[in-house]
Amino acid sequence: MLASVSLSPNGPRVSQIIFGTWRLLDSDTPPTTQQIIQTLELCLELGISTIDTAEIYGLYTVEAAIGAAFKDQPGLREQFQIISKCGIDVPSAAKSKASLPHYNSGSDNLIACAEKSLSLLNIDHLDILLVHRPDWFTAADDTAAGLDLLLQQGKILHAGVSNYSPAQFDLLNDRVNTPLVTNQLEFSLLNMEALDDGSLTQCEQQRLRPMAWSPLGGGRLYDPNDEAGQRIRQCMQDIRPRYHDADDSALALAWIMAHPAKPIPILGTTQAQRISSSALAAKIKLERQDWYALWQASTGYSVP
Numbered sequence: 001m002l003a004s005v006s007l008s009p010n011g012p013r014v015s016q017i018i019f020g021t022w023r024l025l026d027s028d029t030p031p032t033t034q035q036i037i038q039t040l041e042l043c044l045e046l047g048i049s050t051i052d053t054a055e056i057y058g059l060y061t062v063e064a065a066i067g068a069a070f071k072d073q074p075g076l077r078e079q080f081q082i083i084s085k086c087g088i089d090v091p092s093a094a095k096s097k098a099s100l101p102h103y104n105s106g107s108d109n110l111i112a113c114a115e116k117s118l119s120l121l122n123i124d125h126l127d128i129l130l131v132h133r134p135d136w137f138t139a140a141d142d143t144a145a146g147l148d149l150l151l152q153q154g155k156i157l158h159a160g161v162s163n164y165s166p167a168q169f170d171l172l173n174d175r176v177n178t179p180l181v182t183n184q185l186e187f188s189l190l191n192m193e194a195l196d197d198g199s200l201t202q203c204e205q206q207r208l209r210p211m212a213w214s215p216l217g218g219g220r221l222y223d224p225n226d227e228a229g230q231r232i233r234q235c236m237q238d239i240r241p242r243y244h245d246a247d248d249s250a251l252a253l254a255w256i257m258a259h260p261a262k263p264i265p266i267l268g269t270t271q272a273q274r275i276s277s278s279a280l281a282a283k284i285k286l287e288r289q290d291w292y293a294l295w296q297a298s299t300g301y302s303v304p
């Protein structure tokens with residue numbers, strides 16, 4: 001059973017691994033409400049009590065699917081911490097009249113999006129709202145005003161960001177009344193930019209746990225044509241006996257979790273067996289040289 005951890009010094013508690021819902025409805029035969037309930041109940045059994053979603057997922061359809069599960073299964077919502085993200089506007093039948101994809105983190109839009117998310121999810125507050133991406137056209141004061149009002153009204157309990165550079169994080173954090181609780185970043189063996197671009201360093205410095213999206217590189221780890229993915233899996237083959245024969249996903253998640261900023265991986269799979277085996281990552285404590293062996297397999301060269 002996974003533990004819960006504190007996301008920031010005075011922040012919310014979330015599970016050590018988060019259930020992501022970007023791909024929830026992606027299959028040719030999307031899950032029924034009952035199947036979504038079963039998946040969420042499996043997550044709870046494993047100790048995965050935090051759900052990551054976003055207004056835009058499934059082109060604005062995923063939140064309603066999760067909301068239907070909450071409506072059909074009373075008491076389910078209360079067992080989860082719910083994260084949503086807003087501020088991406090993409091032309092779509094379900095929501096937007098926009099003529100091209102763009103970002104909008106202005107206060108009016110953030111408030112409207114958060115209220116829409118609450119209605120679609122059938123809930124009265126979000127545990128955490130993240131600004132999905134930096135919006136270069138909006139002043140930090142404007143974004144901060146929207147987050148502050150949502151916090152004041154109790155519609156969100158905590159605010160954070162996603163895909164912000166350290167400087168963008170600092171600016172917004174300076175303007176909000178209540179400190180941001182996380183930065184949700186792409187970080188995995190298939191994308192290690194966060195190691196050196198200052199974002200993980202900033203989280204460690206501020207004692208905020210980052211969340212790591214696409215922990216398997218969006219599935220690249222399993223792509224037979226992906227050279228880095230293949231090198232990493234070969235390396236995992238070699239180190240696996242030291243980690244109770246954990247599978248590749250669990251090792252990839254353990255590699256993320258071993259960073260000193262203590263990133264929280266967000267699962268992408270919605271398959272029951274893969275969710276269960278991924279949860280084993282929390283038990284794995286990678287040895288230093290194995291962590292570097294995986295780094296080396298990813299880059300294709302040894303440390304300078």
Ligand SMILES: NC(=O)c1ccc[n+]([C@@H]2O[C@H](COP(=O)([O-])OP(=O)(O)OC[C@H]3O[C@@H](n4cnc5c(N)ncnc54)[C@H](OP(=O)(O)O)[C@@H]3O)[C@@H](O)[C@H]2O)c1
Pocket residue numbers: 019020021022023052053132162163184185212213214215216217218219220222249266267268269270271274
């Ligand atoms: N903040 C942001 O900007 C942002 C961006 C992207 C994602 N996210 C969040 O991060 C979450 C995870 O992202 P992600 O979906 O890209 O995660 P991921 O875990 O890197 O990739 C998931 C993909 O890997 C495949 N996969 C998993 N295990 C596999 C296996 N054993 N063999 C073959 N394929 C396998 C999955 O297929 P199956 O489903 O068939 O298992 C799925 O297609 C999302 O759900 C979302 O909540 C946030």
